[in-house]
Amino acid sequence: MSGTGAEVLQTPILDAERSDILQKISEEGGYAYVSMATLAAGGDFRAAEVAREMAWEQLHSGPWHSVLPVWRDAYSMACLHVAAFLHRTADFREALKVLDMGLIMGGKLLRPDLESSVEKIMSVSSDGRGSDGGELCEKAGLRLNCEGSNKVLRVLPIRSLSCKIVEKRYSLSLEGFLCDYFLSGSPVIISDCMDHWPARTNWKDMDYLERVAGGRTVPVEVGKNYLCPEWKQELITFSQFLERIKSNDSTSAIPTYLAQHPLFEQIQELRKDIFVPDYCFAGGGELKSLNAWFGPAGTVTPLHHDPHHNILAQVVGKKYIRLYTALISEDLYPYNESMLSNSSQVDLDNLDEKEFPKAQDLDFVDCVLEEGEMLYIPPKWWHYVRSLTTSFSVSFWWGNCSSSPIS
Ligand SMILES: O=C(O)CCC(=O)C(=O)O
Structure with missing residues (x-):
């Protein structure tokens, strides 16, 4: 069941939505975000985190009303990538936190994706699989205590445990x-x-x-x-x-x-x-x-x-x-x-x-x-x-x- 749990939270973003967001961000000069988000879509956790930070900075670059709406969608997209990875390492509590941030700060476009991801995590957690970060991630042989697993993944080379x-x-x-x-x-x-x-x-x-x-x-x-x-x-x-x-x-x-x-x-x-x-x-x-x-x-x-x-x-x-x-x-x-x-x-x-x-x-x-x-x-x-x-x-x-x- 934990394997199933890891599989269900594929980043649910449709290709059309993704390219639409990336296209608009490129037009705004956000090339660094585009390259990080592209790596993130390929399973790179560190790139996903960097993309999320980049979008976060944009959300705080001026008064809220002056933030370009596409940056809010870009933030949601990065949150979905990060959450998918955290879910894969069975760090459900942290994944949920990230998705909630996406719901609070992100745009409208990917809201249904954030919501369906939350639902999937809740169903895994209520199944007794625990959202307390104490689960073991059996997929990937990643039997790390999940509180530690997140920290560990940060020190590993880029693309680790994604292939x-x-x-x-x-x-x-x-x-x-x-x-x-x-x-x-x-x-x-x-x-x-x-x-x-x-x-x-x-x-x-x-x-x-x-x-x-x-x-x-x-x-x-x-x-x-x-x-x-x-x-x-x-x-x-x-x-x-x-x-x-x-x-x-x-x-x-x-x-x-x-x-x-x-x-x-x-x-x-x-x-x-x-x-x-x-x-x-x-x-x-x-x-x-x-x-x-x-x-x-x-x-x-x-x-x-x-x-x-x-x-x-x-x-x-x-x-x-x-x-x-x-x-x-x-x-x-x-x-x-x-x-x-x-x-x-x-x-x-x-x-x-x-x-x-x-x-x-x-x-x-x-x-x-x-x-x-x-x-x-x-x-x-x-x-x-x-x-x-x-x-x-x-x-x-x-x-x-x-x-x-x-x-
Ligand atoms: O465990 C290590 O640090 C390296 C092991 C190694 O390179 C080997 O066994 O050939």
Whole structure:
């Protein structure tokens, strides 16, 4: 039913109404609004919010009677886009607030659309689905607490969770994995396959981590991400690292990230907490590396690809992950330098459309990888990863490439 709820609130604006409003706004010179509203119609939440703010400013640019009526319709239209998105994330209370603002401040043209959207939300809410923001959004695998989900969506790259969501399978057999995903090179989220790992409970316990690893020295990365000039690496004790995680305020602090480190070769006690998933034996390849990715909310691994099959196991917390097929590599502007040739020059957190025009409209699949889930990333698929909470993941790389296997 929550899926149905998410589907019913398609932005109901008719194409004719939309182009009529956009045409009139263009004639008034509101080109920025037109481009934001067009992106919003394509499912871009941030653009919808920007369009709503732009229209709001116009409504407050002078005495009420001097506001052009079309700006009131433009405000309603942006409200409908924002509400559709909030509805999709099951943030019914906020969606309702936005629609009410549209009804109060917006024009007449889209009033019936606002009203029908309100009705749909009310019917979902009265169904026990709750308008209190505590619902979970199952569509898109976006099982975020909705109060938080809205905040989270704001920090994600443009167009996040608006296209195709990575398929999710429960208790997927090895044969099913081979036939449906491995052989065709398609990503998949696998649920319910690491509940027996001691890591699932042990690694949530900072005291446990302190006890087994506190005195050990580990390499960490400090800075926005490894492509930024101010980025650096440090060697600190695991204990110091845990302190940084505890004190991290993800909105302001520069994150410290224990990234792509073979921690389990170093600290055997932690190695005992995990198991190599059977999927990693698909194709008869060898396990190439087993890496830890541990850090606070807000760590980013920028868009890049790797040569191996990868199971990324989300042991603690959750991450947003976006994937682009290997087939469109050139459109992602890989760096020319050989050291960075597997990384994209495109900064998804700050997309420069002028410099990288081809990257703007590319298809991708994305997801929020939840605690206890594994994501299969096929070789050469581009991936961007952002942690949404304190997060501890393990990547298992395997394949037939010539590099040496791990013991
Ligand atoms: O979790 C991350 O931050 C990045 C993971 C990754 O890039 C990988 O497993 O190859």
